[in-house]
Amino acid sequence: MKVGFIGTGSMGSILIEAFIQSGVLESKQIVVTNRTIAKAQRLAEQHPGLHVAASVAETTRLSHIVFICVKPHEFKRVVNEIATVVTPDQLVVSITSPILIEQLENSLPCKVAKIIPSIANYVQSGASICMYGSRIGTEDRLLLEQLMISISQPIVISEQHTRITSDICSCGPAFLALFVQKWIDAAVERTGIDYSEATRLACEMVLGTGKLLTEGKLTPEQLQQRVAVPGGITAEALHLLQHKLDGVFHQLIDVTHGKFQEDLEKVKKLWSET
Ligand SMILES: NC(=O)c1ccc[n+]([C@@H]2O[C@H](COP(=O)([O-])OP(=O)(O)OC[C@H]3O[C@@H](n4cnc5c(N)ncnc54)[C@H](OP(=O)(O)O)[C@@H]3O)[C@@H](O)[C@H]2O)c1
Structure with missing residues (x-):
């Protein structure tokens, strides 16, 4: 073949x-x-x-x-x-x-x-x-x-879900990489930790988290519960993230779907011309 x-x-x-x-x-x-x-x-x-x-x-x-x-x-x-x-x-x-x-x-x-x-x-x-x-x-x-x-x-x-599935599967690595990059930059700025050391720790953490969510069969909710003890440091930081990220992913989906609609129109026009 x-x-x-x-x-x-x-x-x-x-x-x-x-x-x-x-x-x-x-x-x-x-x-x-x-x-x-x-x-x-x-x-x-x-x-x-x-x-x-x-x-x-x-x-x-x-x-x-x-x-x-x-x-x-x-x-x-x-x-x-x-x-x-x-x-x-x-x-x-x-x-x-x-x-x-x-x-x-x-x-x-x-x-x-x-x-x-x-x-x-x-x-x-x-x-x-x-x-x-x-x-x-x-x-x-x-x-x-x-x-x-x-x-x-x-x-x-089903083809009707092309955009949202592409957002998650195909654009997702870039979104997650931005999250990691912002975190590393803040860690270096706030604490003086070495950039490459923070990067290595963050990348290993992403890999391990991915494995827990796939091979480990934990759901995202279960994983948060397993790490965050009530009243502890993780729980406090999760609370901050919940608050700050509220609505962000709805906006993200609006942006990707808006751009997708534009692309569909452009392709339709090209398809009818040639
Ligand atoms: N990047 C991702 O993570 C990703 C993920 C999933 C899907 N995609 C999709 O994959 C598609 C390609 O993306 P890309 O990032 O690979 O773009 P890219 O780097 O620009 O590659 C497109 C390639 O197509 C070649 N090309 C254009 N017209 C051609 C023609 N008539 N005959 C032969 N070759 C031609 C270009 O040649 P030249 O060298 O002359 O420019 C270029 O090398 C996009 O539709 C994108 O949505 C991308």
Whole structure:
């Protein structure tokens, strides 16, 4: 089986590296192309055997599954090129949230899925969000999930929840990293602790917390209860955080969903023009 990647920017190359590192794909099973072809060639230098195709059409012709890893405004041009060569038995996967499955199915004769990965997949961790088009059969799902499970926990969702699930799974690592960064900065400023020491402690703490919430099967509420004794230091600080964060996540969701709506409109316009 050959797997193609159109776009070897940040997320395209993360997926390729993760699939190779997990062992689910060998370099020789991977075909890539990129607008700036030197970027794809650099990837091939790091992974001998990986095939650099000269165009989107060639990548599609050579692959059973094609991942489209370009930005929303670049998407329609790529779909138009794929449409000239793709066949009904092939699988095309979008990793871009504002491109609708319906738009893809209307433009392409093949099987279509939308899978939103996360930067955490780079270290074979985190979730990936899977949505399937109407032409996807059981075997296709198994094939895609076999790929995704090698680097993530694939979770099937309904497309109407694309944005909120992407907020949590895909944007979440950046939000959590900001929380950690702010905490480290304050710790250095207030106490004079060494920056790298505070960073190491914070990162190990995030890893351990993630394990407790997954392997350890604690819920977020249970974890707080286990650490905070009534009247203790943690309880007091949790009270402060509860108060300060009140409403913040509602606002965050309003922001991400507002921007998503704008992106959907832009994509719709582009789709109707080209
Ligand atoms: N970053 C994340 O954590 C993340 C997570 C989940 C999903 N995503 C989604 O992944 C998509 C890509 O994001 P990204 O961060 O990887 O963007 P990026 O770094 O800008 O990568 C996009 C790549 O696509 C290439 N490209 C554009 N048009 C092309 C064309 N016609 N033919 C071939 N290659 C083309 C670009 O080539 P050039 O080198 O010429 O610019 C660039 O390397 C976005 O829709 C994003 O929403 C990202």
